[in-house]
Amino acid sequence: QKEVEQNSGPLSVPEGAIASLNCTYSDRGSQSFFWYRQYSGKSPELIMFIYSNGDKEDGRFTAQLNKASQYVSLLIRDSQPSDSATYLCAVRGSNYQLIWGAGTKLIIKP
Amino acid sequence: SAVISQKPSRDICQRGTSLTIQCQVDSQVTMMFWYRQQPGQSLTLIATANQGSEATYESGFVIDKFPISRPNLTFSTLTVSNMSPEDSSIYLCTGGGTEAFFGQGTRLTVV
Numbered sequence: 001q002k003e004v005e006q007n008s009g010p011l012s013v014p015e016g017a018i019a020s021l022n023c024t025y026s027d028r029g030s031q032s033f034f035w036y037r038q039y040s041g042k043s044p045e046l047i048m049f050i051y052s053n054g055d056k057e058d059g060r061f062t063a064q065l066n067k068a069s070q071y072v073s074l075l076i077r078d079s080q081p082s083d084s085a086t087y088l089c090a091v092r093g094s095n096y097q098l099i100w101g102a103g104t105k106l107i108i109k110p
Numbered sequence: 111s112a113v114i115s116q117k118p119s120r121d122i123c124q125r126g127t128s129l130t131i132q133c134q135v136d137s138q139v140t141m142m143f144w145y146r147q148q149p150g151q152s153l154t155l156i157a158t159a160n161q162g163s164e165a166t167y168e169s170g171f172v173i174d175k176f177p178i179s180r181p182n183l184t185f186s187t188l189t190v191s192n193m194s195p196e197d198s199s200i201y202l203c204t205g206g207g208t209e210a211f212f213g214q215g216t217r218l219t220v221v
Contacts, residue, residue, distance in 0.1 A: 034210060043202055043215035044153070088152060090210070096141060098210055102152045 002027040004091050006101035015110050019076040023089030023101055026070070032092035033065055033072045037085045038103070044088055048074065079108045112137055112205050116213035123193055123220050130189045131216045133203035138183035144176070145202040153202065159186045193220045
């Protein structure tokens with residue numbers, strides 16, 4: 001069964017520091033990887049997607065993909081209290097469906 | 111990026127009744143997906159809706175309980191039938207594409 005694993009947290013990070021969120025996946029054939037942010041009571045908001053090995057940067061966010069090791073990570077630089085949310089990792093399988101991790105709750109402490 | 115509109119955004123329903131949720135995408139997409147997110151949980155795929163064919167349901171979800179329509183490439187509906195309190199969840203739709211975007215979701219409470 002194809003799986004996506006995330007540490008449920010909560011992960012507590014001081015304001016201004018780097019938050020590092022990790023995700024591992026089981027399907028070696030996966031090609032697309034997505035990070036979503038979800039505030040309580042709201043729908044998931046796409047932050048970044050990545051297809052190729054290496055890093056992809058967008059503002060304070062960097063997604064890192066290592067297909068050989070089957071992990072994808074999200075770094076948030078200069079963390080802000082508004083970054084406090086649950087971060088969901090999703091992997092697109094060969095049937096085009098997204099397989100979801102359980103999410104990591106991130107708390108940024110002022 | 112696709113814009114997805116979903117309505118209603120929230121509803122409180124009596125048990126035993128049905129609610130139909132609408133999902134509109136601003137561009138044509140081949141596949142649309144319906145998810146459920148129960149409190150404190152991650153997303154669970156209910157079904158995949160392709161235009162012109164019957165929806166494909168995931169294990170644990172059946173057409174009688176969650177009938178889906180897909181009349182064209184920009185629109186789909188999900189009906190939650192004969193509701194019980196266990197159906198209280200956020201229901202989300204998304205359109206297939208390079209990136210997967212969600213609408214605001216439908217927060218359903220069954221009393």
